[in-house]
Amino acid sequence: MCRTMTALASLAVLAVSPLVAATAWAEPGDTAFCRQYADTAATAAKDAIAINPACQDYGKGVHAVAKMHVDWCLRTDRTEVEGASTHIRRLASRCTQGALATPTDYGGYSIVGNDRFERSYGKAGPWEIRAASSGHTFMFCVAVSNAGGRKVRIGVDLVQPGASEQWQIAVPMRGPKEWQGSFQIDGKGAGDRGSNQMNGIGQDGWSIAWPGAAEIAALRRGGREGLVGVETQDYEFSLEGVTAALREVEECRKRRGVAS
DSSP states (O other): OOHHHHHHHHHTTTTSOTTSOOSOOSOBOOHHHHHHHHHHHHHHHHHHHHHOGGGOBGGGTBSOOHHHHHHHHHTSBHHHHHHHHHHHHHHHHHHTTTSSOOOOTTSSOOSSSOGGGEEEEEEETTEEEEEEEETTEEEEEEEEEOGGGOOEEEEEEOBTTTTBOOEEEEESOOOOSEEEEEEEETTEEOSGGGOOEEEEEEETTEEEEOOOHHHHHHHHHOOSEEEEEETTEEEEEEOTTHHHHHHHHHHHHHTTTOOO
């Protein structure tokens, strides 16, 4: 998933009211997609209104009438709908003064800076598995380790509407707002064709790397040590038990944080 392009698409619609009728769109959402959007928007709005009734604003789409959300979605381009989902959740967070979580520009949630929304889900060796929800909105699942005094967080969020996801690897190392660096497992690149290139962002004193499918597949196979490189800085951490940890994280995400 290209975070830059997705973020730009989301930002482009922030000034558009979710209730403005569309005149001509290239690719409106289908019924299943629009129901997911309506559930996401209505749930966030309902949670916000329960905390602060003044949050309700039909003109900005912050309301819990699911049919209105579905009807708007069915005549609106999917990209705008995705942006509206993010924007409504941002408004819900703002009007509740942070009692609800703020989504990222691409519509998911960062696995750092949201500790207050997390709760324990389980254990896998030295890793604690945690699930995060904002009110009734599922955010992400993350495996947290401090083996050898080296903190690391590996998690995956849920981007709604739809069912896409973004894996994240976070290490407590300050980095620029956007960075390019590297990721290795046992001294070797884990990307396509052995590439060690990685990009990510800096947030709340952490560096968040965005691994792709190849890096996650390599992590599933396990290893002794991981490394995230951000510009001139390197951060090494233990991967003991990571195979079982990722299995638990994936189960947690499928269950949206609801333990069995």
